[in-house]
Amino acid sequence: MENFIRSSIKRKVLIVDDEMINRELLGAILGSEYEVRFAENGKQALEMLRHPEIDYSLVVLDLRMPVLDGFEVIKQCKADRELRQIPIIVATTEKSAEVKSISMGAADFITKPYDMADVILARCRRIIELSEDKTIIKYTEKDSLTGLYTKQYFDQYVHRLVKYVDNDMDVVELRVDGFGLLMDLYGREEGFRLLSAVAGLVSRDLAVSRGIACRTADNSIYVYLEHRDNYEEIVRGFQSEVSEKTGLAGIHLRAGIYEHIDNTLHPDVWFERARATCDRVCGRYENFTARYSRELHELSMYRHRLIGDMQDAIDNHDFMVYYQPKYNIQGDKPVLASAEALIRWKHRELGMLSPGDFIPLFEQNGLIRKIDGFVWREAAAQVACWKKTYGVSVPVSVNVSRVDIFDPKLPEKLSELTGEFGLEPHEFMLEITESAYSNDADGLIAVLKDLRGRGFKIEMDDFGSGYSSLNMLTTIPFDVLKMDMKFIRNMFRDEKSLKMVELVMDIASFLNIPVVAEGVEEQRQLDVLKQMGCAVVQGYYFSPPVPAGRFEQEVIKSANI
DSSP states (O other), X not given: XXXXXXXXXXXXXXXXXXXXXXXXXXXXXXXXXXXXXXXXSHHHHHHHHTOTTOOOSEEEEESSOSSSOHXXXXXXXXXXXXXXXXXXXXXXXXXXXXXXHHHHTOOEEEESSOXXXXXXXXXXXXXXXXXXXXXXXXXXXXXXXXXXXXXXXXXXXXXXXXXXXXXXXXXXXXXXXXXXXXXXXXOHHHHHHHHHHHHHHHHHHHTTSOEEEEEOTTSOEEEEEEOOSOHHHHHHHHHHHHHHHHOOSSOOEEEEEEOSOOTTSOHHHHHHHHHHHHHHTTTOTTOSEEEOXXXXXXXXXXXXXXXXXXXXXXXXXXXXXXXXXXXXXXXXXXXXXXEEEEEEEEETTTEEEOHHHHHHHHHHHSTHHHHHHHHHHHHHHHHXXXXXXXXXXOOEEXXXXXXXXXXXXXXHHHHHHHHHTTOOGGGEEEEEEGGGGGTOHHHHHHHHHHHHHTTOOEEEEEETSSSOHHHHHTTSOOSEEEEOHHHHHTTTTOHHHHHHHHHHHHHHHHHTOOEEEEOOOSHHHHHHHHHHTOOEEESTTTOOOEEHHHHHHHHHHHTTO
């Protein structure tokens, strides 16, 4: 790669001298290796150096000039955050001027007349190389685990290269899908051996295709390389080789590619686009790669806007909490039992947004904690209001995301919240999705035991949507099993689907745990669930999620007011 860099770029050198003969002599010496440009005085030189689209690697500066002399140029350059990075070699015959200019920040000097071309060229070459290395030498160059560059060094390197490389370049993010889970399954040592094997294949490939790569903090690999057409083939090959080398099962590699990069954009934007594209491959095991597209760009822009608008939406109450009632159906007629609190967003410009647009997005970047906190407070205040106004307690379930559940202060936060609004813990139920149970079972059990010890009721949400439900039923403490709505929707599609609903009900009966059936939309679904012994249902058959004002009518009915 070093040879590639040296041979593919031609650095720019600015020669500043008021004497034309001196400019021409130096230009002839340096022009064999550099793109040489000229200024006749210090004022003109500073204007050229400040040009936003031209980067100079060196200034060769005469000191005695009209308009603005070389000393003033050095002074202004060293006071400028951008220009101070450009090395300056002074050209003079005065020994005292050499000492003064170097003390002011000049990197070196050459003497007039210019009669030793090889020495001048060697000095300029050395100063440029030292200057370029200085900005990255403070960073550790190689990652000890993979042998790839460290992320800090890689970033500096790419920022340097982009100024000079004219080749058609791509950026790629390569990721081991579910690497964290593989680490949990096989252990850290095996996980790192897997990552090293992938990095070795990347390094081998870069040996024949010009590029550089690094390991990121989250154990992805970033690559900056000349354009290729066969990424899918390459990553499939990596997949086969790494599985064979490590002997580990369940490995799936995926890559996001931003092709033909736009050099007018900041390099960070390239890799954001590659990362967004890589996210798109997640869970699609038939594919190994995806390419950045205009459609994805528009989606990324939309998501960035939602992220940027989120805090203002919280502050302005553009987020609203809707309530979907849950009914106990075991008596002669359904009775309001509780409700689920659900977030809605009425964007000031985009209108009512689907929760599917922003909930998964905020779950990915951790902002879901702010959303959950908003919902918890709004719901607690509403339950307290109904309780005070109508003298009736309507418990409300709130969602607790995977991000929230491992907050060590979660039990204290929820206890403080219910205490603040004068609620009993059982009036504020906690829904935790089944998928959360697979991340850290031991940690989760400890948190849930703490919460239940404080009086909170735990509902396992979306039961049946994951892969380890039966195992979890015997180990995870919870109070209510909430059946995944897909079971209800499909229960009359065929006999097997109906049997699955019966199986869930039998399991819950054996464990003496009540079931909430979600997604009930038809009378016959209601009738069969009641016959099976289901205690509580929710769904559009009774009501969609509605604003607090509309839900209040159900509260009034239940209070017989």
